[in-house]
Amino acid sequence: MPTQQSTLEGNVGEIFSSIQGEGPLIGRRQIFVRIAGCSLSCSYCDTLGFGKRVGTCRIEHPPASGCFAIIPNPISVKAVKEQIDRLRSPGLHSVSITGGEPLCQHEFVGALADECRSSGMRVYLETNGYSASRFEEIVDVIDFSAIDLKLPSHxxxxxxxxxxxxxxxxxxxxxxxxxxxxxxxxxxxxSGTQASEVEEVCLRLRDIDAFIVLQPASGVQEPKSIDLIHFHEEASRYLGPDKVAVIPQAHKLMGVM
Ligand code: SF4
Structure with a gap:
């Protein structure tokens, strides 16, 4: 008998298995569920195809094969969970719920995270954090959060x-x-990020227990390496050297999704 939660439906862009390419969990095996639709429009966005809701979702199978089936949206929590179960592989670290912006469909995301945890999988949420009230509603079913702080230059x-x-x-x-x-x-x-922008947010983060990743953009907006060094020094001044790292996106180097 399906629970009310498992029949909730969401708009999902893709579900696939890969390796985390960002931040301190870099290199960990994850299943990615990409929620379609976003509340923002960053100049450097590399998931533009998922800025709005989409008519179909592509689902990889077998894991890390690059072969996809296409199914129509919306999709129930139960159906997404079944696909996650099909993609489970040895060494799986966690399920990454990413976007687009997951908080745009927070009830669906919360129910999906709850289902994953009920079967022993940890949940990693990537969010732009645009709604603290929505985040607070689902934080109890999340193990890892990666919150993207937006600077004015973004x-x-x-x-x-x-x-x-x-x-x-x-x-x-x-x-x-x-x-x-x-x-x-x-x-x-x-390339256009100012030291004062980084300094202002680091000052606001100094009494919060979080790991800070300075992630250089790639392509036309790539910053100078000397600026990365200066920004790291600036951030470390407020947060301490153990809590700050410069980490580029590694999945592009690895050639994985
Ligand atoms: S928040 Fe993320 S998905 Fe949304 S526009 Fe910015 S980079 Fe793209």
């Missing part, structure tokens, strides 16, 4: 919307950390 939203966005992102970070979730903060560094 052009994720209008200048007038940014103060509210950063307050929500910082609130998500605090909630996550206080709930005992392993908390990662990602700050993407672009």
């Amino acid at each position: 052009r994720a939203c209008s200048d007038s919307e940014w103060p509210d966005l950063i307050e929500n992102e910082l609130a998500c970070t605090r909630i996550s950390s206080e709930k005992g979730v392993y908390t990662i903060v990602k700050i993407v560094i672009l």
Whole structure:
């Protein structure tokens, strides 16, 4: 008999098995569930095809094969969980719920995370943290959170919307950390990122227990390496050397999704 939670439906872009290419869990095997639709529009976004809801979802099988079946959206929690079970492989670290923006469909995401944990899988949530109230509703079913802090130079939203966005992102970070979730903060560094932007958010993070990743953008917005060194020094000044690292996206180097 399906539970009410498992019949909730969501709009999902893709489900596949790969290796985490970002942050302190780099190199860990994960199943990725990419939620379609996003609340922001960052200038460096590399998942543009999933900025809006999509008509179909592609599902990999067998794991890491690059072969996909296509099914129509929306998809129930139960159906997504069945696909996750088909993709389980030796060495699986966790299920990464990513986007797009998972908080845009937080009830569906919370129910899916709950299902995964009920069968012994840990859940890693990647979010832009645009809604602290939505995050708080699902934080109890998350093991790892990777919260993307947006700087004004990211052009994720209008200048007038940014103060509210950063307050929500910082609130998500605090909630996550206080709930005992392993908390990662990602700050993407672009060629146009200013030291003052990084300094301002690091100052706000200094009493929060989180691991801070400065992630250089690739392509036309790639920053100078000397700037990365300076930003690392600046962030470490507020947060301490053990809590800050410069880590580029490694999945592109590995040639995996
Ligand atoms: S929050 Fe993420 S998915 Fe949304 S536009 Fe920004 S980079 Fe892209």
